[in-house]
Amino acid sequence: MSQTNASNQKYFLPRAGLEPLVRILRQRGYTVLAPTRRDEIISLAPVESADQIARGVHDHQDGGRYRLTQADPEIMFEYVLGADSPKRYLFPPELPLVELRVRGNRFVPTSQPPAIAQYAFLGIRACELAAIKVQDRVFGHAGQDTLCADAAEYYRRTRRQALVIAVNCTRPGGTCFCASMGTGPAATEGFDLSLTELRDGFLLTVGSQAGAALCAELEIRAPTSTEEGLAEMKLAAARSHMQRHLDTRGLKERLEQTIDDPNWERVAARCLSCGNCTMVCPTCFCFTVSDSSGLTDGVYGRTRRWESCFSHQFSYVAGSGPVRSTIAARYRHWLRHKLCTWWDQFGVSGCVGCGRCITWCPVGIDLTEEASRLGRHVPGAGVVPIPKAGGTKEALP
Amino acid sequence: MLAKRPIPKVPPKSRLAVFKFSSCDGCQLSLLNLEEHLLELVDAVEVAYFLEARRRELPPPYDVGLVEGSISTPHEAQRIRQVRRDCRYLVAIGACASSGGIQALRNWADIGEFVGAVYPNPQYIRTLDTATPIAAHVFVDFELRGCPVNHAQLLELVSALLVGRRPNVPTSSLCLECKRRGLPCVLVTHGQPCLGPAVQAGCGALCPACNRGCYGCFGPMEQPNLNSLGDRFLELGASHRQIKHLLRMFNAYQEPFKQASDHHERLEQQK
Numbered sequence: 101m102s103q104t105n106a107s108n109q110k111y112f113l114p115r116a117g118l119e120p121l122v123r124i125l126r127q128r129g130y131t132v133l134a135p136t137r138r139d140e141i142i143s144l145a146p147v148e149s150a151d152q153i154a155r156g157v158h159d160h161q162d163g164g165r166y167r168l169t170q171a172d173p174e175i176m177f178e179y180v181l182g183a184d185s186p187k188r189y190l191f192p193p194e195l196p197l198v199e200l201r202v203r204g205n206r207f208v209p210t211s212q213p214p215a216i217a218q219y220a221f222l223g224i225r226a227c228e229l230a231a232i233k234v235q236d237r238v239f240g241h242a243g244q245d246t247l248c249a250d251a252a253e254y255y256r257r258t259r260r261q262a263l264v265i266a267v268n269c270t271r272p273g274g275t276c277f278c279a280s281m282g283t284g285p286a287a288t289e290g291f292d293l294s295l296t297e298l299r300d301g302f303l304l305t306v307g308s309q310a311g312a313a314l315c316a317e318l319e320i321r322a323p324t325s326t327e328e329g330l331a332e333m334k335l336a337a338a339r340s341h342m343q344r345h346l347d348t349r350g351l352k353e354r355l356e357q358t359i360d361d362p363n364w365e366r367v368a369a370r371c372l373s374c375g376n377c378t379m380v381c382p383t384c385f386c387f388t389v390s391d392s393s394g395l396t397d398g399v400y401g402r403t404r405r406w407e408s409c410f411s412h413q414f415s416y417v418a419g420s421g422p423v424r425s426t427i428a429a430r431y432r433h434w435l436r437h438k439l440c441t442w443w444d445q446f447g448v449s450g451c452v453g454c455g456r457c458i459t460w461c462p463v464g465i466d467l468t469e470e471a472s473r474l475g476r477h478v479p480g481a482g483v484v485p486i487p488k489a490g491g492t493k494e495a496l497p
Numbered sequence: 498m499l500a501k502r503p504i505p506k507v508p509p510k511s512r513l514a515v516f517k518f519s520s521c522d523g524c525q526l527s528l529l530n531l532e533e534h535l536l537e538l539v540d541a542v543e544v545a546y547f548l549e550a551r552r553r554e555l556p557p558p559y560d561v562g563l564v565e566g567s568i569s570t571p572h573e574a575q576r577i578r579q580v581r582r583d584c585r586y587l588v589a590i591g592a593c594a595s596s597g598g599i600q601a602l603r604n605w606a607d608i609g610e611f612v613g614a615v616y617p618n619p620q621y622i623r624t625l626d627t628a629t630p631i632a633a634h635v636f637v638d639f640e641l642r643g644c645p646v647n648h649a650q651l652l653e654l655v656s657a658l659l660v661g662r663r664p665n666v667p668t669s670s671l672c673l674e675c676k677r678r679g680l681p682c683v684l685v686t687h688g689q690p691c692l693g694p695a696v697q698a699g700c701g702a703l704c705p706a707c708n709r710g711c712y713g714c715f716g717p718m719e720q721p722n723l724n725s726l727g728d729r730f731l732e733l734g735a736s737h738r739q740i741k742h743l744l745r746m747f748n749a750y751q752e753p754f755k756q757a758s759d760h761h762e763r764l765e766q767q768k
């Protein structure tokens with residue numbers, strides 16, 4: 101994906117033009133990843149034809165609740181993505197890092213570096229582009245420093261050759277608050293092409309040289325001013341239909357003062373510490389690396405897997421035991437990382453307002469609601485400290 | 498220059514023993530079901546005692562003892578002490594050994610009534626009032642959860658012990674495995690009660706992959722919040738009785754499940 105916003109040239113792509121687009125991408129060697137309907141969710145998956153892209157379906161999302169219903173069969177993108185974001189492909193949930201064999205008295209690496217797929221993301225949203233930008237800062241891209249050099253190589257190479265055809269949201273999900281976070285509902289950067297769906301086709305915006313080159317092969321025409329106006333109206337309506345909000349003014353500063361906030365205990369009574377929120381969050385980057393050894397074959401391996409700050413074991417530090425022993429301490433760490441300390445670490449917000457952590461939380465804990473409560477108690481009027489560890493019965497190792 | 502060191506002698510193979518207590522044999526069968534890995538296993542260790550697999554019995558001591566089943570008779574309570582003395586590492590495998598298993602449901606009932614109902618001559622039956630996990634009787638070095646145990650975890654356990662590293666067996670929630678696999682959450686998309694958020698990972702999210710809620714055969718995870726999950730099940734329309742039954746299965750006698758099921762039983766009776 102090119103970093104430059106080549107032209108912002110606009111075209112009209114008729115509905116029938118989507119199939120040739122998928123075909124051209126595939127001919128160029130891309131694995132096209134698009135929203136598909138899988139069981140009862142919209143899931144980002146490889147498609148061979150535009151027919152496989154989910155259409156005629158609406159999503160209904162709320163805290164801890166996700167349902168799909170039938171809608172106008174002609175309309176394609178009146179839903180947002182389900183639990184999975186491009187994170188699954190750029191930063192896979194499980195990645196073998198190395199395989200070693202014993203030869204004589206030494207270890208010899210016997211694995212090839214993992215194959216790097218050439219992905220074309222079709223139909224991802226503005227918040228997801230913002231999330232990719234956030235993870236770029238974590239794993240490094242285009243010369244940025246990286247947090248974890250070796251494991252990030254896969255990310256960097258996959259990312260460099262990915263192509264993005266974004267879709268602007270005309271019908272935000274029930275838990276979205278991208279407008280508050282300044283990341284959506286329309287994509288403004290980080291795409292090669294973007295589409296806004298109208299009745300007979302799409303208003304197409306060019307975002308990069310690569311996007312412009314693709315356009316040369318598509319059946320497109322100049323848009324009418326009505327089409328452009330309609331697209332604007334749809335996006336304005338989407339912005340005003342956003343059902344959740346987060347007031348970000350002074351939020352970081354407010355959260356800095358919340359170490360002893362009594363609300364952590366209140367939310368910890370509900371939080372299951374299950375980690376769903378971190379798995380689905382498109383910016384969460386935590387992983388664990390574990391080694392394996394075969395029984396007799398002399399093969400040793402090292403694998404990277406998604407991990408979560410909600411896992412008690414994950415906060416275990418050699419010599420001092422778990423550093424976040426209570427659910428309150430773990431929830432506090434999570435929310436403050438997303439909205440406060442991420443700024444210190446990476447210079448941006450760790451939350452892009454996609455709403456996934458709200459929808460996919462089994463008990464429907466709402467980050468926007470929790471964040472708005474925090475740091476508002478009157479100092480001195482009964483602050484409840486986060487309790488120390490101890491007394492909890494733990495499972496064997 | 499370093500002096501040439503003598504080449505160490507190949508150590509004798511580690512000796513593995515497998516013991517059965519009150520159980521259905523399913524976990525031992527999981528060992529036998531390792532298929533191609535079974536051959537590797539018998540190459541890697543000396544199977545010194547495993548009655549379900551071979552008649553030959555080699556005398557103790559054993560390096561690793563895998564114990565299936567719970568302690569439910571006076572004789573078993575005696576025998577487990579000897580087994581502990583005979584094994585360097587003692588690993589409880591499966592829900593029965595790590596929590597008491599299904600048979601621990603007797604712990605809420607009158608065992609005398611059961612014995613009378615089942616056996617024509619109950620006077621010959623010698624049984625304890627309770628079925629309890631191995632760790633309630635002797636020190637256990639490690640536990641593998643599950644009903645039955647998971648193949649990959651069994652192999653991981655043995656491979657790790659052979660090279661002297663800590664087995665990589667996570668204690669976090671099943672949801673992490675479920676989400677890594679990219680499965681649609683049955684709780685969020687269908688409103689089905691799923692114990693996953695309170696259950697230890699390890700099975701690879703078998704049940705959610707078949708579109709049904711987890712029923713907890715791996716037992717409680719580290720620090721489960723069963724109060725909150727129970728409240729959520731009630732909101733989804735489950736009754737106290739249903740929640741009690743969900744918790745009183747394979748791992749009913751694991752403390753967090755026991756407490757939560759007792760809580761829902763009290764509320765059920767109040768109604």
Ligand code: SF4
Pocket residue numbers: 377380381382383438450451452453454455456457458467
């Ligand atoms: S914290 Fe929640 S809303 Fe924010 S980016 Fe992550 S999943 Fe989306």
Ligand code: SF4
Pocket residue numbers: 378383384385386407408409410433434435437438
């Ligand atoms: S919120 Fe937790 S899981 Fe996410 S990046 Fe931060 S520490 Fe990692």
Ligand code: SF4
Pocket residue numbers: 370371372373374375376377378410457460461462463464465
């Ligand atoms: S906030 Fe929700 S999803 Fe996240 S750990 Fe707590 S219960 Fe699980």
Ligand code: SF4
Pocket residue numbers: 376462671672675676680681682683684685691692693694702705710711
């Ligand atoms: S289906 Fe069950 S195990 Fe999977 S994420 Fe949902 S609650 Fe967790």
